[in-house]
Amino acid sequence: MAKITYTDQQGNSKTLDVENGLSVMEGAIQNDVPGIDADCGGSMACATCHVYVEEKWLDKLPKAEEGEVDMIDMAFEPKKNSRLSCQIIVTDELDGLKVTTPEKQS
Amino acid sequence: MIKTDVIIIGAGPVGLFAIHQLGIKGLKAVVIDNLDKPGGQCIELYPDKPIYDIPAVPECTGKELTDRLLEQIKPFKTKFYLNERVEEVKTKDNSWSIKTNNNNEFIAPNIIIAGGVGSFEPRKLSLKDADKFEGKSIFYSIKNKDDFKNKNICIFGGGDSALDWALELSKSSKITLIHRRKDFRGTQHTLAEIRKLEKQGKIKIKTPFQLDNIEGNEKIQSITIKDESGKSEKIKTDIILSFFGLVMKLGPIAEWGLNMDKKNISVNPNNFETNKKGIFAVGDICTYPGKLKLILSGFHEVALASVECFKRARPNEKYKFEFTTSSKTIKDRLGKK
Structure with missing residues (x-):
């Protein structure tokens, strides 16, 4: 279990307890967090679960695989700290993770 | 104006299998899709990625699955209207009439929406x-x-x-x-x-x-x-x-007066009918308690929806459940001896 904070571009934020094994995307979808669409359902095929990860967490997350980076090319306004939230799997180590959702997903 | 038994919206795997399930029941269908080729997400998003959960097919890519489905529905000689998007749906004498952005008009007692997450458009x-x-x-x-x-x-x-x-x-x-x-x-x-x-x-x-x-x-x-x-x-x-790349947009479907749950269409899981009689939703676009967005779920959904389509398209005939292994009628329809 980890506390994950989702913040939108207006600064509204929601902190949730997300079970280990779920993705950061699933944590958002199951709790109606707006700003994450996840059109493809987590198969790394659409880039609509794109989030910006708080800088200090970037190195603590397992590195994005090539397919994820390729998909981020398609995302809305990608930055250095861009990740697909469907590819970040929650573990105890991620307790306190903060992500920001982009202005829009497509 | 083109008259048919069922208008299928979406040529993804579930839309393609709909042709089969309708075809073996003797129903005619047309398919409309915004992409330039059949296959939907399988062809557009992951043509080369292997899929491992199609029953009895241990492994196949999105492209292979699409090709096999196209092979399976060949006997029904269904007409595809590609590069076309449905713009308007109207009720007409107990039937539905559909107009596309290409000004084609279709009329049928049934519509099956197999639209995935919506139509693909450039990002x-x-x-x-x-x-x-x-x-x-x-x-x-x-x-x-x-x-x-x-x-x-x-x-x-x-x-x-x-x-x-x-x-x-x-x-x-x-x-x-x-x-x-x-x-x-x-x-x-x-x-x-x-x-x-x-x-x-x-x-x-x-x-x-x-x-x-x-x-x-x-x-x-x-x-x-x-x-x-x-x-x-x-x-x-x-x-x-x-x-x-492409994004998926639900588009005009959202304005047809169907009961929606977020981006999905709520259906009755007995026959996958929406709140409008004769309009069905199957595959990723539909939702009901326990829904799983799997291709195999879509295949099941369309099999059941096709029975209800038959009842509406052939109100004077009695629906008879048949197996492909033993039914002579089905074998005839498939062109098999």
């Missing part, structure tokens, strides 16, 4: 001014390459479309290829060609840059690109080509 540039120039100086696809001769063209994107068009158009125009990171996705061969042309000065490559501003009134004069550190550069530009 558009997010800059405010981008709308203003779309179709004049900004393009998301190329219909006639002769329109792109002797121009200063900036191409955005790092995938096959961006690379292939950079190669092709460099024969007659000045190309700048702009991508947000140093690595491109593309075949070794294409990448080598691009690098060769870069050395010869025929293509300029700008990485890691993103579009920051568009300058111009009626036409684009120049663009400004920026990197992560804030360094910017102005490039003389006549045309922007943007290849950031």
Whole structure:
């Protein structure tokens, strides 16, 4: 279990307890967090679960695989700290993770 | 006006299997899809990715699954209306009438919506001014390459479309290829060609840059690109080509008065009918308690929906459940002896 904070571009934020094994995307979808669409359902095929990860967490997350980076090319306004939230799997180590959702997903 | 028994919206795997389930019951169908080929997400998003959970098919790619389904529905000679989007649905004498953006009109007692997450459309540039120039100086696809001769063209994107068009158009125009990171996705061969042309000065490559501003009134004069550190550069530009893949948009379906749950259509899990009699939703687009967005769930959903379609299309006939292994009628319909 980890506390994950989702913040939108207006600064509204929601902190949730997300079970280990779920993705950061699933944590958002199951709790109606707006700003994450996840059109493809987590198969790394659409880039609509794109989030910006708080800088200090970037190195603590397992590195994005090539397919994820390729998909981020398609995302809305990608930055250095861009990740697909469907590819970040929650573990105890991620307790306190903060992500920001982009202005829009497509 | 085209009359049929069932109008299928969406030519993804579930829409294709709908043809089969309707066909063996003797029902005629037409299929409408916004893409230029059948297969839906399987063909557009993951043609080469293996799928492992199709019953009795241990492993196949999105492309292979599509090809096999097309083979399976061959006997029914169904007409596909591709590159067409359904714009309007109206009720007409206990039937439904549909109009597409290509001005085709269909009438049928049943509509099966197998629309996945919506129709695929190019992902558009997010800059405010981008709308203003779309179709004049900004393009998301190329219909006639002769329109792109002797121009200063900036191409955005790092995938096959961006690379292939950079190669092709460099024969007659000045190309700048702009991508947000140093690595491109593309075949070794294409990448080598691009690098060769870069050395010869025929293509300029700008990485890691993103579009920051568009300058111009009626036409684009120049663009400004920026990197992560804030360094910017102005490039003389006549045309922007943007290849950031496709997004899925639900589109007009959301306005048909169907009961929706977020982006999904609520259905009765007994027959996958929506709140409108004769309109069914199957596959990823439908939702009901316990729904799983799996291709195999879609196959089941469409089998049940096709029974209800039969009852509506043939109100004077009694529906008789039959097995493909033993039914002579079905074998005839499949062209088997």
